[in-house]
C-alpha cells in the first residue's frame with residue numbers, strides 16, 4: 770500500500786496517533802518523536818478525543834466552516850479541531866515541525 774502521508778510504498782503500516790491516516794514505519798517514527806505525541810496518545814487511550822469530537826459545534830478552527838464527521842486535531846496550528854479540507858495544512862505544519870526537530 771501507499772503511505773497516506775509521504776506517499777511512499779510500504780509493506781507495513783500503522784494508523785497515525787493524530788488522525789486517521791495510515792502511515793508507514795518511517796512516518797510513524799517521526800510521529801513518535803513529535804512533541805505532542807504523549808498528549809495525542811493520552812487522548813486516544815482515555816477516549817477523550819471521541820467525547821470531544823461529539824461536541825455539538827463542529828466548526829473548523831481554521832476556515833471556520835462547519836464540517837461533518839470527526840474532524841481532525843489541528844495541532845500544532847491550534848488546540849481545536851479542523852475539517853478534512855484544512856487537515857493538510859496541519860499535516861504540513863507537523864512535518865515542518867518534525868523536520869525542524871531533526872538535526873541530522
Ligand SMILES: [Zn+2]
Nearest residue numbers: 772775793796
Ligand atoms: Zn510515510
Ligand SMILES: [Zn+2]
Nearest residue numbers: 829832852855
Ligand atoms: Zn477547515
